[in-house]
Amino acid sequence: MHNEPFSAADEAVLLWRLTRSYGSGDSRVTALDEVTAGFPVGSFTAVMGPSGSGKSTLLQCAAGLDRPTSGRVVVAGTELGGMSEKRLTLLRRDRIGFVFQAFNLVSALSAEQNVGLPLRLAGARPKRAEIRSVLAEVGLAGRERHRPGALSGGQQQRVAIARALATRPEVLFADEPTGALDSESSRLVLGLLRGFAGAADTPRGGPDPRPRTVIMVTHDPFAASYADRVLFLADGRVVDTLERPSTEAVAARLAALESTPASERHDSAGTPR
Numbered sequence: 001m002h003n004e005p006f007s008a009a010d011e012a013v014l015l016w017r018l019t020r021s022y023g024s025g026d027s028r029v030t031a032l033d034e035v036t037a038g039f040p041v042g043s044f045t046a047v048m049g050p051s052g053s054g055k056s057t058l059l060q061c062a063a064g065l066d067r068p069t070s071g072r073v074v075v076a077g078t079e080l081g082g083m084s085e086k087r088l089t090l091l092r093r094d095r096i097g098f099v100f101q102a103f104n105l106v107s108a109l110s111a112e113q114n115v116g117l118p119l120r121l122a123g124a125r126p127k128r129a130e131i132r133s134v135l136a137e138v139g140l141a142g143r144e145r146h147r148p149g150a151l152s153g154g155q156q157q158r159v160a161i162a163r164a165l166a167t168r169p170e171v172l173f174a175d176e177p178t179g180a181l182d183s184e185s186s187r188l189v190l191g192l193l194r195g196f197a198g199a200a201d202t203p204r205g206g207p208d209p210r211p212r213t214v215i216m217v218t219h220d221p222f223a224a225s226y227a228d229r230v231l232f233l234a235d236g237r238v239v240d241t242l243e244r245p246s247t248e249a250v251a252a253r254l255a256a257l258e259s260t261p262a263s264e265r266h267d268s269a270g271t272p273r
């Protein structure tokens with residue numbers, strides 16, 4: 001049977017015939033249409049595609065923030081289908097990190113308090129030295145006591161990355177992490193994500209160091225050029241992949257996708273052209 005296309009040991013995230021529809025009847029929208037994709041342990045993948053192609057939906061389903069209509073999601077060897085909300089919350093807390101375009105820091109808390117927050121919410125009592133070393137990893141030594149309002153956008157995003165790293169996640173999901181940043185800050189943030197992917201880390205509570213995996217949604221071909229691979233979506237389907245992408249190659253592929261009418265992107269069997 002051709003229903004186990006990947007080895008779970010090699011893939012940090014597996015999506016198998018993942019479908020997510022919204023609404024019903026005439027207003028039904030299929031945001032993801034039988035997407036099958038694997039994200040190897042230690043890899044850095046950029047997810048791109050025209051507006052409305054399903055990128056955010058893919059990230060939300062893969063990260064256990066949204067439930068697919070059908071299909072399977074396996075994260076860090078754990079099948080998400082059928083999991084209770086409580087177990088999903090624990091999985092997100094312990095194994096997964098998130099970085100969003102809008103940083104989502106708590107404005108009343110200092111950088112170090114923001115970074116320590118997920119650990120505290122998990123009932124841990126992180127040592128100050130531990131938090132400070134994560135902030136130093138993202139180049140923010142000396143800014144520990146600053147509140148978000150006293151930091152630039154790029155620095156705030158680095159606090160958000162430090163917060164995501166503090167729990168030592170196996171998989172980091174980033175949704176447009178450079179969407180609100182200038183080009184200099186973008187480079188810094190992308191360099192951090194690049195360094196994070198593939199580096200071995202010991203998950204909190206787990207004995208075995210695992211190379212870390214990054215999955216990033218972006219509109220920006222330059223950002224995508226930091227990834228090992230780009231997965232292109234159109235109309236909720238994977239239509240192409242590009243290995244070792246250059247900015248120019250990504251921009252050209254994206255422009256071609258955006259100028260192709262939806263009806264011509266697939267053949268009748270749904271196979272990418």
Ligand SMILES: Nc1ncnc2c1ncn2[C@@H]1O[C@H](COP(=O)(O)OP(=O)(O)OP(=O)(O)O)[C@@H](O)[C@H]1O
Nearest residue numbers: 022023029030031050051052053054055056057058
């Ligand atoms: N909660 C929802 N209810 C109804 N339709 C939705 C919902 N979320 C997404 N959609 C639809 O699903 C499709 C895919 O949306 P999604 O946000 O995943 O695309 P995207 O590629 O991330 O777009 P963008 O680049 O504009 O952010 C779109 O047609 C969108 O309108």
